[in-house]
Amino acid sequence: MGRKILGFIFLFIILLVSYQCAQRGTPTGGPKDITPPKLLKAEPANLSTNFSEKKIRLYFDELVKLKDIQKQLIISPPLKYAPILSPLGGANKFVEITLKDTLEPNTTYTLNFGRGIVDNNEENAIPFFTYIFSTGDYIDSLELSGVVTDAFNKKVDQFISVMLYKIDTSYTDSTIYKRPPNYITNTLDSAVIFKLKNLKEGKYALFGIKDAANNNVFDQKTDKIGFVEDTINLPTDSIYLLNLFKEIPDYGVAVPSMVASNKISFGYYGDGSAISIEPINALPDTVKSIVVKERDKDTLNFWFTPFEMDSILFSITNEQLKLKDTFNVKNRKVAFDSLKISMNQRGNIEFDQPINLQINTPLISFDTTKIKLMDKDSVPIVHTITLDTLENQLNFDFTIATGQNYQLDLFPGAITDFFEQTNDTISYNLRTKSPADYGNLTLNLNANTIQYPIIVQLTNEKGEVQREIYAKESQSFEFINLNPGKYLARVIYDLNGNGKWDTGNYLKKIQPERVSYYPTTIELRANWEKIETFNLIE
Known part of the structure; x- marks a missing residue:
């Protein structure tokens, strides 16, 4: 009995001690650590001259790690071989950089880590931390600053490389395509201001690049570019603007591919308006063929009636540039691409937006007697239909009323394609909302002088055009029957009068056409009448 009592007492003591230990270990919380790491020392010291080391160590007051360092670290002038960095995948109280390059003599180097060094727990970054050294007797100290904008979009891309x-x-105009710059920095996050530091006196060319491949050279097919036309003379106190744009690529042809048993696709770059495609080897007399541009793509499709073959040899000629390419396309076991019809607007239709039927195979003819358009009371709607051979579609034109329902019927044989395929019965139901469901917006442009013609556009927040008005002279810009939502407004200065925005070209020293954005988002609600004044800075 005494042993049982002692056992109970012992168990009670164990439980009590465990409880107290558990209580002591309970976290009590506290303020979140928001302090970035601090550099304690560097070996060799920051701002060293006559630098000849292969390794650099940066010691910090807490455990640090490297985050997105391949994107964050910018070395100026760029090195041919990327340095070895540690720790990678772990944490340490120092960052070690092992240089693999032979450094240039009498040159100031800057290692800009961006936000790539963070503490181990909360990932607080040391913003724009730099380590600088010189292989000569002194550190270059000149600076250059400026602003990055996007020529067409309101928002500027992140991580723009600014190159000097x-x-x-x-140096020639083509140097930017071939080798990295002498100096480089980049913008981070949503920053639009840049500063190049520790520069040497001299004459320079200044560029901004959205460097898709992170290779510190300009690739016309993938990169945006901005350039300053004038030579930069350092030292300078000028503030420079880099307005980035995507060039129309130089003409080129991709390797064609047989994508269906009746279709071979020829992709191209640049202007394809003067391309002709011809088979070199003779096709059987029973084979018909036609070339049609694919809608919304830089692709030409060679359509043909299928036949037994191993391959077809093609000649692709750009008549304007007098260039010719030859490709051999081998036969593949792929399905026949048959007739499919779709409508560009379904359900609720938008005002001032075209209504068309889009066909995937080459459209040859249509029969208006087999196409009916009626309103909700089954009353026929007066309309016209035109065949658009460039877009391979049927365009419908009729007066669209608010609060109305429409039915479009295609009866068998209404549409005939290149392969003599016809449609079955198809019905599309279309409708518009009542006037009270829409809003109206008037934009008044305010400027001392405006150079016409201009294009005034409304876009959604993604930059997709919702409405536009082309003007050759001063007028009020009224956008009626708009869906409720948030809009951006912009003015395109159409200097060449071709009805669209034109991009720039670096080698031709052409800057893109100017675009002005309304400074804030315009919110429009149902049954609203809104008037906004757009102050344009000339």
Whole structure:
């Protein structure tokens, strides 16, 4: 009995001690750590001269790690071989950089880590931390600053590389395509201001690049570019603007591919308006063929009636540039691409937006007697239909009323394609909302002088055009029957009068056409009449 009592007492003591230990270990919380790591020392010291080391160590007051360092670290001038960095995938109280390059003599180097060094727990970054050294007797100290904008979009891309090339006997306009710059920095997050530091006196060319491949050179097919036309003379106190745009690529043809048993696709770059495609080897007399541009793509499709073959040899000629390419396309076991019809607007239709039937195979003819358009009371609607051979579609034109329902019927044989395929019965139901479901917006442009013609556009927040008005002279810009939502407004200065925005070209020294954005988002609600004044800065 005494042993049982002692056992109970012992168990009670164990439980009590465990409870107290558990209580002591309960976290009590506290303020979140928002302090970034601090550099304690560097070996060799920051701002060292006559630098000749291969390794650099940066010691911090807490455990640090490297985050997105391949994107964050910018070395100026760029090195041919990327340095070895540690720790990778772990944490340490120091960051080690092992240089693999032979450094240039009498040159100031800057290692800008961006936000790539963070503490181990909360990932607080040391913003724009830099380590600088010189292989010569002094540190270069000149600076250059400026602003990055996007020529067409309101929002500027992140991580724009700002590049400075020294103009010497080896520099040409094509240098930017071939080798990295002498100095480089980049913008981070949503920043639009840049500053290049520790520069040497001299003459330079200044560029901004959205460097898709992160290779520190300009690739016309993938990169945006902005350039300053004038030579930069350092030292300078000027503030420079880099307005980025995507060039129309130089003409080129991709390797064609047989994508269906009756279709071979030829992709191209640049202007394809003067391309002709011809089979070199003779096709059987029973084979018909036609070339049609694919809608919304830089692709030409060679359509043909299928036949037994191993391959077809093609000649692709750009008549304007007098260029010719030859491709051999081998036969593949792929399905026949048959007739499919779709409508560009379904359900609720938008005012001032075209209504068309889009066909995937080459459209040859249509029969208006087999196409009916009626309103909700089954009253026929007066309309016209036109065949658009460039877009391979049927365009419908009729007066669209608010609060109305429409039914479009295609009866068998209404549409005939290149392969003599016809449609079955198809019905589309379309409708518009009542006037009270829409809003109206009037934009008044305010400027001392405006150079016409201009294009005034409303876009959604993604930059997709919702409405536009082309003007050759001063007028009020009224956008009626708009869906409720948030809009951006912009003015395109159509200098060449071709009815669209034109991009720039670096080698031709052409800047893109100017675009002005309304400073804030315009919110429009149902049954609203809104008037906004757009102040344009000339």
